[in-house]
Amino acid sequence: MESSQFQMARDKNTISLSPNFILPEENRPRLSHVSTLASIPIIDLDIEHNTQEGPSLLLEKISQACEEYGFFQIINHGVPQELCKRTLSTIADFFSLPPQERSQFLTTDFTKQVKIINFHLKFQGQENVTMWSETFKHPWDPVGDFASLLPENPPQYREVFVEYAKEMGELMKRLLGLISQGLGLENDCLQNKLGENPTMNAQANFYPPCPDPELTLGLAVHTDLNALTVLMQSEEVSGLQVMKDGKWVAVDPVPDAFTINLGDQLQVLSNGRYKSVHHRAVTNKMQPRISLAMFYGPNKDALIGPIEDLIDEEHPPLYRRYSYAEFIEEFLRQEGTRRMVKEVFELRAAK
C-alpha cells in the first residue's frame, strides 16, 4: 500500500489536504447545510416490548420507515453487544496493521473476492478524486467456507467474523421476513426472490481524521446495490448521512443499535414502494471512524423485478426484469462516474 495515502500536504505550518482528495466545489459536503432537526426512526425489535402494541404495530413502523426513509436503526436486536464490540475492535486492529501487510489486499480489480479498495470519483477534465477512506471487502456467507479467505492477521479475525456472520445471517432473515410482511407478502417471499446462495459481502470502512472535512468525503453519495444492509458504526463518532426530502440528515450512532438500509433490489422488488436512499459518509478532524456494512443481495442468477402481487392497474411495473448479474455489470460500467444503475432498468413508458 502506498504509505502516503493519508499523508497531508504541509504548507508552512498549516496542515491542508493534498489535492487528490479535494472535490470540485459543487460536490463538497457543505456541512453547515446538514439538517439537525430530522433523524431516522429507531425501532425496538424486542418482541416483549412490542406485545402490548401488538406485532402489527412493529410491522407498521418498519413499513413506514422503509417507505419514507429507506433507513432505520434497530435496538434490542438480540445480537450480543460483546460480539459487536469485539468485531469493531478486530476491524480497528486490521486497519492498524502495517501498510506492507495490508498491501497484499490492495487492488483496483472489483472482481476479487477479498480486497482493500480506495474508492475514487472520476470527473471530466480533471484527475480522479480519492475518497478519504480505506475499505476492506470480503464474503461472509455463514453457510459457506469463507473463513479461509480472510486475513490471518489480526489472529482473531477469522473466528470473530465466523461468529458475527452467524448472527447476521439470523438477523437478515428476520428483517427480510418483517419487510416482506410489511409489504403484505408471506414471511419468506423476499428471501425466496433473492434466491439460494445469495450474494453476501462485508465492507469495513475506515475513515482517518481528516484535516479539512469540508473539502472531501469519506464515501461518495451512493445507494447500496444489494437488497438489505446491516451497518454497525463506531460509538460516538458521526459520519453517515442520508438524504431525506432533499436534505442531508446525520445518522448519529445510538448505543448498541444497527443501522438498516434498503438497497436497490428491494426498491425494484417492491415496485418503488420501499426506497433505496442516497447516503454518504463525511469525515471529521478529530476522531477516526469505523463502520461495517454487511450486504445481503440476490444470487447472481436470480431474476429481479417488481413482485407480481404488488402490481395492479394502479401500480403498473416500474422496472423491467433482469438478472442480478446484469445489474452488477451495469454498476461496473458506471463505477466512479455516476450511480444511476436501477434507473437503467426503469420502464419509462409505464410512468
Ligand SMILES: O=C(O)CCC(=O)C(=O)O
Ligand atoms: O460509513 C458509513 O456509515 C457508510 C457505509 C456505507 O454506506 C457503505 O459501506 O455502503
Ligand SMILES: [Fe+2]
Ligand atoms: Fe452504503
